[in-house]
Amino acid sequence: MNCILLPATSFSHDSAQISESSQINHVNNVLAAKAGDTLKIGQLGGQLGTAIIESIHSDSIQLRDVQLISAPPPKLDLTVILALPRPKVLRRLIMDMTALGVRDIILINSYRTQKSYWQSPMLARLDEFVLEGLQQGVDTIAPRISLEKRFKPFVEDKLASIMTHRGIVAHPYSGQSFAQYLRHQQSSSPSKKLPSLVCIGAEGGWIDYEIAMLAAQGCEAVNIGSRILRTEAAVNAILGQWLLQ
């Protein structure tokens, strides 16, 4: 938690109140802060800044001298389409994509997504994981997250309108590496070499039928080498490119 984000309703003039237990716990136990200390805070959907701790109670922390003066960092011009992963890794994936600044996240069904994943109670907790990701990445603007339980209708009917620029799909068995792809794009349009849409499979990746369906809509398959990474590692390794522009 590198900043504490509060909803607009927690602010009043230049004061604010923290009432979430995880945030109170963080202030007390991780920061070990006390009255008079300055906290990095932000308003969900708004600006970032600081406030001074007025008083600490067991169920709330009062803040004074709230100054929300910095705009959050820009979102990445990027939509990630992710095959719904195992519930156990969903939290960290949503947190990481949020912290990295992905603007749109689409969780989609795939052949290798187990049906039971769609019944996971973790899917009801996405807002919580987004908040964690924003507080990790020091941002205030939540990504848009949508769930697409049917692969084929989504890809055939919606994908083209979402893909404003180019798209890629990560696939270990593609003959083209992501590096080759980027070099090729760079030579034709240096300022827009990165795609605006990335599709990443869950464990086991995409099946050929899915790769073909995505390709028919203009998503080029690229590999990131012979080494197969955990979904989380692959997402961060691929999206790391966007941090390095």
Place this chain on the structure above:
Amino acid sequence: MNCILLPATSFSHDSAQISESSQINHVNNVLAAKAGDTLKIGQLGGQLGTAIIESIHSDSIQLRDVQLISAPPPKLDLTVILALPRPKVLRRLIMDMTALGVRDIILINSYRTQKSYWQSPMLARLDEFVLEGLQQGVDTIAPRISLEKRFKPFVEDKLASIMTHRGIVAHPYSGQSFAQYLRHQQSSSPSKKLPSLVCIGAEGGWIDYEIAMLAAQGCEAVNIGSRILRTEAAVNAILGQWLLQ
């Protein structure tokens, strides 16, 4: 587990035996394999290949027609110096760095590393995490891992001899971005633009004293943007560069 790695002692002529319970469990429950099926296997420290399941017992699986014919992928020309992280994330970090092909991993003390981390029982399980990483990344060669409990003597006395090429240290407050660094290196030596050594802090990063000590040995501080990532995410986002060459 994208391949099953066995020690040399498990092989005999063209047969082999799986006796590790996690591997037996994987064959039975994840792969749902049966006698006659082909498995991707490898010899720890040796070649990769395939074998056919001869028979499955509760405490062992017999393999026949073992063919170890492919060399493992080359290691990255890279040493990662990582401030010893929370035990909870150590497993995934070791797995990921191993799967990515890092050749040398040095776990080091830092100001923000809690002393208790050095007493964690997880440190006795590094070989197990390495095996998981190799089986994830489809490699047979373990990274060399060393533990350095004293920051200053290590940096002053050993770092220079380890850093065969250039080194960087990830630091959110550096004025130079990793992208700027890479562009600068590319213009002076296109084939060797990546450093051979990367230092990554634990949660909270490095303190100024540590950055200065590393800089005195030639490690340039670089940032990866204003967004602060979890250690795991940062490691994968940074090392993703090596996959894209």
